[in-house]
Amino acid sequence: MSWRSFRENVEALTVAVLLALVIRHFFVGSYEIPTGSMAAGLNGLHVTVTCPNCTTTNDVGISSDSLTNTVTLSSRLEIYEGDCPNRNIPVKIATMGANRISCPACKQAHPTAGKTHWGRASTMRAWCGECTLIFPIVVELSDILGGNKILVDKFAYDWQQPKRWDVVVFKFNRERDYIKRLVGLPGEQIQIINGDIWIDGNIEVKTVEAQDRFWTVIHDSSIEEAGLVDSPWQSAPGWVRNGSGWDYNLIKDEGSLRYIRGIENRYNYNAFKPSGARIGPVRDLSVRTILSASSAREESDSRLDISIWNQPAEYRCSFAIGNGSTELQLIRPDMEPQLLGQLPDVSLQPGRAYRIEFQIVDRSIRLFIEDELVADIPLPASELDSGLRSGGLGQPASGVSFFALNCGGKLKHVQLCRDQHWTRTSRYATSEPYQIEDHRFFVLGDNSPSSLDSRWWGSFGRSNLIGRGFSIFWPALPGRNETGFIR
Ligand SMILES: [Zn+2]
Ligand SMILES: [Zn+2]
Structure with a gap:
């Protein structure tokens, strides 16, 4: 431990004492994250x-x-x-x-x-x-920094029940305390299926607020790459890379822009570890962009589609341009296209830019316009346990595409995120549901491919619970500041 300087420890202690004084109404304990099982939110060494x-x-x-x-x-x-x-x-x-x-x-x-x-x-x-x-x-x-040091709210569960998705600190054996995310509550039956949590036989659909803790950015079009690997986008003629986004100008035609990198449950935190069998494609994705469009000709049918692919299924948000309604559609090669939702008053007005977010999450389809949730529709039963197939012709199993018909415009900034994907390689709650006894809890590490948690140990009792992870207070160095609230 000699390499961790005396100064770092003194400063850490000072910050801890100050924080404890500032937030006096929390009775807090300080705790150092021992492993990377909660990355990317909480770092070990x-x-x-x-x-x-x-x-x-x-x-x-x-x-x-x-x-x-x-x-x-x-x-x-x-x-x-x-x-x-x-x-x-x-x-x-x-x-x-x-x-x-x-x-x-x-x-x-x-x-x-x-x-x-x-x-x-x-x-x-x-x-x-x-x-x-x-x-x-x-x-x-x-170069090496120690684990994040955090404050623990030890009274959190004296006056309220532990909630699903809380980050909790608990004792499990005599060796040390652990920190994980609370996923299964007393009396529940829990199972991990296709990366999602199922509770008592139903998929657990995260609220918009809870979901916001779990998005991981996998692509940002404002980042300019040096060309050491191929471009992540494959575009039809008419789509032109412009600054941090894309222009498209399709006078009287159609064309698509497609993200062609595989989207998998890899963790940058595990970048030094060889990838294992626990790495696979992720179904739940979010596309964010600032979108503008205008139709090429008054009389033509003009549309701009954003699609999330879980091969062979396509979940499509089809925007009308000018007049008309926006539709949410399910397209599968083995069935007729299905209209999942219609938004009669929603269309893109020429000359305006819209902040759009389109998501497939926990088998629901969600659309936000200007940060307002305008559609939240469960996918039909056919999509529940559908796995993913390779798309063929170099298309990844899950992905994102844009499609323009008789229109032109701009995608100013495109950001792709993936959801948390819980892996199944373990003993409990994977091949069959796991019954959590009364007064016991089931926890998982966010860094699912590299976490020892209830999938291996089973549940633990209420008396083992120490408190709720509250905030990171170290490191707080200039340029190495990882402080913030735990989400
Ligand atoms: Zn890179
Ligand atoms: Zn160089």
Whole structure:
């Protein structure tokens, strides 16, 4: 533990005391996150990694002895550390004695003169969740931050019942305290199916508020990529990349824009771990964009569609342009197209830009316009236990597309998110429902492919519950600030 400086601990303690004074009405305890099982919300031992292709930074877990939090790095390496002069992002690689390095950011050779040092370090390969690039990275002890330190509200459950999706701290065995998300309540039957939680035989549909805790951004069109991997979008003629989004101008025709990267339950936090059998496509997606459209000709039928694909099913939001109604549709090759919902007063007025969010979540279809929920419709029974098939022709099993018919306009900013996807590789609540006894709870780690939780241990008793995770107060360093409320 010597590498964690005395100063860090003094500062952490000071912040803890101050926070405890400020929020006096909480009786709080301080607790350090031991593992990455609650990532990406809560970090165990971790380093921050910058992707050389898309420049997103992510906290990535460092595997350690989970009881003692000790890390062993392999050897003494000569390390180049600086900014890539072409892309202006931080670069850190082992030089192996060379006086020029091959830059992972721009793939060009840069001189290393005067910028190297020796240190005990490990070379690793990281996987970027945004752009799927695998790139080399050097990790030194000085890069590693300890687990997040949090405040625990120990009186939370003295005057109210624990609620589903609360982040709870509890005792399970004598070794240490644990922190996980509360998913199953006393007396319930719980099962994980296709990444979703089922309670007493019904899919558990998260409220809009609860769902907002669980979205993970997987693509943001405002991020410019360096071209080290193929573009994530496949476009028909008429769609033109413009700044942070897309212009389309289809005078009298049709054309689609399609996201072609696979959407899987990978975690950037696990970027140093080889992907395992627990990684697979995710059904629940959200598309956010700022959308404007105008019809090409008055007399033509003009529409702009946003589709979420769970192959072979397509869930489509079809916007009318000018006059008409917006429709929510289910299209499957094995059945007639189904109208799931009709919004008679909703159409896109030419010349206006709309903030749109279209979601498939917990087998419901949700549409937001200007942040207001305008449709929330359960999918029909045919979609409940439908799995995912590969789309063929390079199309991923789940995905997103836009389709324009006789219209032109702009997608100013496109952001794709995926839902939490609970994995099934474990003992309880997977192949069959698990009965939770009275006064007992069932918890899961958000980092589902890499979490030891009730899927392995079963439930625990009410008396083991210590409190509710309340806020992160450390690290609070300039540039390494991870403080905030726990969602
Ligand atoms: Zn990337
Ligand atoms: Zn470079």
